Amino acid sequence: MAELKERIVESSLYLFEQYGFHGVTVNDIVQHSRTSKGGFYHHFQSKDELLFMIHDTFITYVLAKADEAISTYEKPALQLHAIIQSFVKVFDLYKPHISVFYQESNYLKPHFDQLIKRKRDQFKQMIFQVIQQGQSSGEFRASLPAEITGMSILGMVNWTYKWYQKDGEKTIEEIAHTFSDIILQGILTPSAKENPQLKPLLL
Amino acid sequence: MAELKERIVESSLYLFEQYGFHGVTVNDIVQHSRTSKGGFYHHFQSKDELLFMIHDTFITYVLAKADEAISTYEKPALQLHAIIQSFVKVFDLYKPHISVFYQESNYLKPHFDQLIKRKRDQFKQMIFQVIQQGQSSGEFRASLPAEITGMSILGMVNWTYKWYQKDGEKTIEEIAHTFSDIILQGILTPSAKENPQLKPLLL
DNA sequence: ATTTACAGACCAACTGGTCGGTCTTAAACG
DNA sequence: CGTTTAAGACCGACCAGTTGGTCTGTAAAT
Secondary structure (H helix, E strand, C coil): CCHHHHHHHHHHHHHHHHHCHHHCCHHHHHHHCCCCHHHHHHHCCCHHHHHHHHHHHHHHHHHHHHHHHHHHCCCHHHHHHHHHHHHHHHHHHHHHHHHHHCCCCCCCCHHHHHHHHHHHHHHHHHHHHHHHHHHHCCCECCCCCHHHHHHHHHHHHHHHHHCCCCCCCCCHHHHHHHHHHHHHHHHECHHHHHCCCCHHHCC | CCHHHHHHHHHHHHHHHHHCHHHCCHHHHHHHCCCCHHHHHHHCCCHHHHHHHHHHHHHHHHHHHHHHHHHHCCCHHHHHHHHHHHHHHHHHHHHHHHHHHCCCCCCCCHHHHHHHHHHHHHHHHHHHHHHHHHHHCCCECCCCCHHHHHHHHHHHHHHHHHCCCCCCCCCHHHHHHHHHHHHHHHHECHHHHHCCCCHHHCC
């Protein structure tokens, strides 16, 4: 009874994650889930509604968890910690859902896609190396995993495209400075923070 | 002479940013840039190639800047600082290009799009509030702009979908812990870091 | 007997891309 | 210096394939 619906969602997640929303047709979904056009449109008004449901699943979850975190703790630091914990863990539970949501670039044909990815990897490697060298030289805390640290920088900065506005309240300098400060405060060793050469980088 | 090409790129950026790659047809582009199908395909092999060129523009730039940063400075902390600075500033220069690259969800029809956005905003507001309260209570450094701090958390965590793998090297717990540590080290005031209630949150 | 769950042939609209042709420009020529 | 010529820039009607969605029909469940 309506088991078909779940099969459809499952297949969609699989296909969307791999080929992106626009790279997958309703026919593909129907075929992969061994059903029919009729079945699909019996359960979903449109291809868009299916996508919406995928989104809604995990967003609803994240919200509930954040609510919980805030009402459980008193201190902001504890609240924030709990929010981050649950927020991150959502990716373990709903990675396919989320990937579909933020899907992009899968519309670049393999040839072009490769070219772009190569350059992006290069950039990532450069950041990793700087972090590793910083850890070797004792400037950066060696207790932090370099890869995760690197990805947190990439994420923090890349996300800017979502909210930055040229004529908005925050200037690009202020943003750059704040990011840099948070990261450096977070990864510099206590002694490095006292280094007169590095001190000016911090607020 | 070939001025048309620039008009096409400009129009594409405008349209893609607003409606996404798949929401814009070659005809739309041609119309908006007051040219023709013929003109378009004279300058671009395909719609994909146009997208590729948009991507390549800013990625090439970022790479060059990072290279420069690394060769200019010796100390990793200074290198990292310079990379972050230029990396962030790219968004000022190439926001449309980058938006197109990371475009998604614009394929959700307005109705559904609104529903999703509402929940996401709610989540964002919760984070902002926690940060502000932390600043008021003296746990968090008040010198950091709350919005930028909030967005840096959102970016850092949301980006996880791009690299996290369930069966990868890094467990979700390790990732959550690292993120939380970097952020808290970055935003807690020195005195709050000594608070015995908060100390266990840090590495 | 009526509603729900599903099937699959069918269609209308759209989309990327093609192709023959025209206009402009500037070098080559006489 | 005027004319020919060839290449590049640009045009727009046209096409073939594809896609989301519909519609009629059937089997099962209540």
